[in-house]
Amino acid sequence: MKDAIAKILLVDDEPDILEIVSYNLKNEGYQVFTAENGKEGVQKAKKKKPDLIILDVMMPVMDGIEACEQIRKIPELDHTIITFLTARGEDYSMIAGFDAGADDYIAKPIKPRVLVSKVKSLLRRNAMPKGDEGNIIKIGDLIIDKDQYKIVFKKEEIILPRKEFELLSLLTSKPGKVFKREEILDVVWGGNEVIVGGRTIDVHIRKLREKLGDDSFKTVKGVGYKYVK
Amino acid sequence: MKDAIAKILLVDDEPDILEIVSYNLKNEGYQVFTAENGKEGVQKAKKKKPDLIILDVMMPVMDGIEACEQIRKIPELDHTIITFLTARGEDYSMIAGFDAGADDYIAKPIKPRVLVSKVKSLLRRNAMPKGDEGNIIKIGDLIIDKDQYKIVFKKEEIILPRKEFELLSLLTSKPGKVFKREEILDVVWGGNEVIVGGRTIDVHIRKLREKLGDDSFKTVKGVGYKYVK
DNA sequence: AAGTCTTGTGATAGAATTATGAGATTCAAG
DNA sequence: CTTGAATCTCATAATTCTATCACAAGACTT
Numbered sequence: 236m237k238d239a240i241a242k243i244l245l246v247d248d249e250p251d252i253l254e255i256v257s258y259n260l261k262n263e264g265y266q267v268f269t270a271e272n273g274k275e276g277v278q279k280a281k282k283k284k285p286d287l288i289i290l291d292v293m294m295p296v297m298d299g300i301e302a303c304e305q306i307r308k309i310p311e312l313d314h315t316i317i318t319f320l321t322a323r324g325e326d327y328s329m330i331a332g333f334d335a336g337a338d339d340y341i342a343k344p345i346k347p348r349v350l351v352s353k354v355k356s357l358l359r360r361n362a363m364p365k366g367d368e369g370n371i372i373k374i375g376d377l378i379i380d381k382d383q384y385k386i387v388f389k390k391e392e393i394i395l396p397r398k399e400f401e402l403l404s405l406l407t408s409k410p411g412k413v414f415k416r417e418e419i420l421d422v423v424w425g426g427n428e429v430i431v432g433g434r435t436i437d438v439h440i441r442k443l444r445e446k447l448g449d450d451s452f453k454t455v456k457g458v459g460y461k462y463v464k
Numbered sequence: 465m466k467d468a469i470a471k472i473l474l475v476d477d478e479p480d481i482l483e484i485v486s487y488n489l490k491n492e493g494y495q496v497f498t499a500e501n502g503k504e505g506v507q508k509a510k511k512k513k514p515d516l517i518i519l520d521v522m523m524p525v526m527d528g529i530e531a532c533e534q535i536r537k538i539p540e541l542d543h544t545i546i547t548f549l550t551a552r553g554e555d556y557s558m559i560a561g562f563d564a565g566a567d568d569y570i571a572k573p574i575k576p577r578v579l580v581s582k583v584k585s586l587l588r589r590n591a592m593p594k595g596d597e598g599n600i601i602k603i604g605d606l607i608i609d610k611d612q613y614k615i616v617f618k619k620e621e622i623i624l625p626r627k628e629f630e631l632l633s634l635l636t637s638k639p640g641k642v643f644k645r646e647e648i649l650d651v652v653w654g655g656n657e658v659i660v661g662g663r664t665i666d667v668h669i670r671k672l673r674e675k676l677g678d679d680s681f682k683t684v685k686g687v688g689y690k691y692v693k
Numbered sequence: 694a695a696g697t698c699t700t701g702t703g704a705t706a707g708a709a710t711t712a713t714g715a716g717a718t719t720c721a722a723g
Numbered sequence: 724c725t726t727g728a729a730t731c732t733c734a735t736a737a738t739t740c741t742a743t744c745a746c747a748a749g750a751c752t753t
Contacts, residue, residue: 316577333484333488333576334484334487336488337576338575338576338578371567371568373562378562387559387562390559390563396729396730398730399729409612411612411621412609412611412612412613413614415613431730431731431732432731432732432733434711434712434731434733435730435732437711437712438712438713438730439730439731440712441712441713442729454710454738454739455613455623456625456710456711456738456740457625457710457711458626459613461614463621625739625740625741626740626741627740628740660741660742660743661742661743662699662743663700663701663702663742663744664741664742664743666699666700666702667701667702667741667742667743668741668742669700670701685699685700685749685751686698686699686700686751
């Protein structure tokens with residue numbers, strides 16, 4: 236999913252809310268569909284296959300909980316995020332919502348700005364899991380959290396520049412494996428277009444060695460590099 | 465991992481969370497056990513030998529960190545994955561957790577779907593090493609992984625230069641078979657054009673003998689060499 | 694047992710590859 | 724527009740591999 240515009244389905248029986256929320260989301264560039272009750276919501280969900288569904292809990296005809304359960308049964312919508320709208324304090328409905336397969340909930344009264352940022356973060360989170368899961372790598376006294384772009388080495392948090400981080404990520408993704416220079420270029424330097432000089436990898440390896448200790452990065456002459464703990 | 469149902473132990477002092485998470489995991493077909501504090505958790509871990517343990521950090525009687533340390537001391541649970549539940553932003557507890565031997569952490573508030581997909585990926589990660597052994601040759605205390613360009617000898621990882629690696633690969637590809645000098649030249653030295661002196665193979669064999677022990681490389685006079693375990 | 698052929702070994706030269714220091718260039722934040 | 728970090732380049736030094744040679748050591752023949 237590159238930058239395809241995310242589709243959002245909004246289900247609520249109050250026209251006011253429908254309009255306000257819809258306006259705000261469209262403003263952010265999302266493609267918004269609406270439905271006025273659970274039943275209609277499920278139907279539109281099937282047809283539009285949205286990336287995110289915002290469900291009001293209390294609705295006539297079919298409430299949000301039930302709608303959510305229905306939607307969760309649709310295999311195509313497996314990766315769709317579902318979030319509820321609940322009145323503040325309605326804890327029970329939040330729990331019931333999670334139970335039905337929801338991913339999050341948004342408290343009423345709705346604050347557009349909060350809503351928008353929540354939607355963004357939900358969509359962002361969903362975009363990840365496709366390609367690479369298992370986002371945390373732990374080897375000896377090195378911890379790498381790809382999601383957060385964060386590295387902890389010997390209990391100290393370290394900040395690495397982009398390239399260095401990517402290179403480290405690659406090497407640690409399979410400790411012990413020797414990565415050929417070619418492989419490294421492909422992954423870290425996007426390989427196809429950009430042509431970087433032959434010594435570039437070495438220089439970056441050097442940086443990593445400076446920061447994380449010499450011993451872990453082994454050179455395999457004529458082949459490439461590998462990481463060992 | 466065949467389809468043996470994975471066992472998950474869930475440890476948290478809040479009944480709500482226990483219930484929600486438990487429900488979601490059971491729904492995915494996992495066998496779920498629960499405990500309400502660290503102490504109880506450790507006991508159940510011993511008894512049930514789960515594949516994955518989800519530990520809340522903050523708990524009465526014995527907190528998650530301590531529980532984790534205890535569990536890590538149990539040899540039978542060596543391969544059990546441990547993951548923490550931590551409140552967002554509680555960085556210190558994340559680090560402490562890793563320090564205690566955890567494999568991952570899950571941020572609160574819990575999003576059931578996120579949780580489930582994380583659990584899946586964690587269990588998958590653990591199941592991998594058994595299943596896919598593609599180009600791996602194993603003979604006695606020698607393991608050769610051509611893809612990864614990796615050699616493990618008597619449990620030690622060894623780095624071999626290109627030619628030596630290729631020569632070893634060839635010989636071990638059919639243990640016991642005698643490779644004629646001519647054959648070796650063909651495969652390892654691209655054979656057709658390049659002319660290498662007569663003693664070159666011998667010298668490389670010598671190197672291998674130095675590194676991997678004399679006995680495995682037998683000389684067959686007038687013919688070539690072979691590898692035996 | 695001496696002769697002949699083949700392999701093992703130590704030393705070393707030549708090739709290839711990588712490490713490093715210094716500096717140019719790019720890029721983004723202020 | 725500065726400024727500084729990040730990234731990349733390049734020339735040179737340092738390493739490590741490879742291959743070769745000369746000779747020692749075995750093994751097989753006759």
